[in-house]
Amino acid sequence: MFPVMIDVTNQKIVIAGGGPIAFHKVENLLRFGICAHIISPDFHPEIEKLAAEQKVILHRKKVEWDDVKDAFLIMLVTDDSEANERIAGLAKEHGKLVVHAEQTHLGNAQIPAVLIRGKLMISVSTGGASPTLSKEIRDQLEDQFDERYEDYLDFLYDTRQYIKKYIDSRPERRKWLKKAANSLYLDHPEERERFTAELTSAYPAL
Numbered sequence: 001m002f003p004v005m006i007d008v009t010n011q012k013i014v015i016a017g018g019g020p021i022a023f024h025k026v027e028n029l030l031r032f033g034i035c036a037h038i039i040s041p042d043f044h045p046e047i048e049k050l051a052a053e054q055k056v057i058l059h060r061k062k063v064e065w066d067d068v069k070d071a072f073l074i075m076l077v078t079d080d081s082e083a084n085e086r087i088a089g090l091a092k093e094h095g096k097l098v099v100h101a102e103q104t105h106l107g108n109a110q111i112p113a114v115l116i117r118g119k120l121m122i123s124v125s126t127g128g129a130s131p132t133l134s135k136e137i138r139d140q141l142e143d144q145f146d147e148r149y150e151d152y153l154d155f156l157y158d159t160r161q162y163i164k165k166y167i168d169s170r171p172e173r174r175k176w177l178k179k180a181a182n183s184l185y186l187d188h189p190e191e192r193e194r195f196t197a198e199l200t201s202a203y204p205a206l
């Protein structure tokens with residue numbers, strides 16, 4: 001498994017199956033603003049509610065290859081192992097990302113437990129050994145990487161954009177980028193202004 005962050009803006013994401021696990025997957029996708037298509041003969045009541053709020057798109061039928069062939073990512077969470085296996089095989093053949101929630105080796109992707117603090121994202125995976133442990137480790141990290149990281153990451157992001165725009169010399173860039181990542185600016189937000197003043201006086205905006 002190779003971890004990678006993927007921009008899924010305007011990409012079609014399909015979930016096959018409409019049970020409690022599908023609902024869990026949908027809730028996770030919604031955290032990222034993703035409106036998924038769900039294909040299933042029936043749906044968990046909470047999924048029906050989300051559909052009424054136009055947060056998911058429902059297709060009341062058994063999954064077929066035609067329903068998923070234009071998807072970017074497919075999550076197979078039906079209780080029909082034959083359908084899960086068949087669609088997973090075709091999806092891999094066609095170079096798609098596919099999560100087989102029960103027999104992971106039949107898919108090529110897995111969903112990690114995630115902690116989000118603004119631009120900071122920490123993903124934990126055990127490669128299917130124990131999703132419970134992934135969740136526990138994520139929960140433990142919540143205290144260490146608390147809400148302060150949200151503003152801190154915004155500061156680092158803005159600083160980085162400025163440095164890339166106004167400093168040409170690579171060693172100088174590195175010097176300032178390393179300086180910005182000092183935990184002083186996490187613990188003492190008031191120091192960020194001093195840093196920015198120093199940076200903009202050394203390298204004024206053109």
Ligand SMILES: C[C@@]1(CC(=O)O)C2=NC(=C\c3[nH]c(c(CCC(=O)O)c3CC(=O)O)Cc3[nH]c(c(CC(=O)O)c3CCC(=O)O)/C=C3\N/C(=C\2)[C@@H](CCC(=O)O)[C@]3(C)CC(=O)O)/[C@H]1CCC(=O)O
Nearest residue numbers: 101102110111112113125126127128129130131132134135
């Ligand atoms: C991380 C998380 C992300 C998410 O799904 O959003 C996620 N599972 C979560 C929770 C969770 N899932 C299960 C329990 C019950 C206790 C337990 O089994 O430990 C709990 C705990 C709970 O709910 O408290 C049951 C379970 N999970 C899988 C199977 C099938 C199997 O193993 O055969 C079974 C049924 C086993 C059985 O009963 O037979 C399979 C997968 N689950 C994965 C991800 C992938 C591996 C990731 C990894 O290893 O790190 C993988 C392989 C495929 C996939 O779905 O991508 C999410 C927590 C996120 C959060 O809370 O934020």
Ligand SMILES: NC(=O)c1ccc[n+]([C@@H]2O[C@H](COP(=O)([O-])OP(=O)(O)OC[C@H]3O[C@@H](n4cnc5c(N)ncnc54)[C@H](O)[C@@H]3O)[C@@H](O)[C@H]2O)c1
Nearest residue numbers: 017018019020021040042062063077078079080083101102
């Ligand atoms: N990854 C995880 O976190 C995790 C956790 C628990 C279970 N699972 C696995 O996920 C699967 C789903 O779990 P669940 O509890 O939601 O099951 P469930 O039995 O409650 O729901 C299955 C859903 O799939 C639908 N379905 C059945 N055949 C279908 C087909 N051919 N096409 C489309 N939809 C079809 C059913 O109508 C139902 O809505 C199971 O295989 C289970 O082993 C995964």
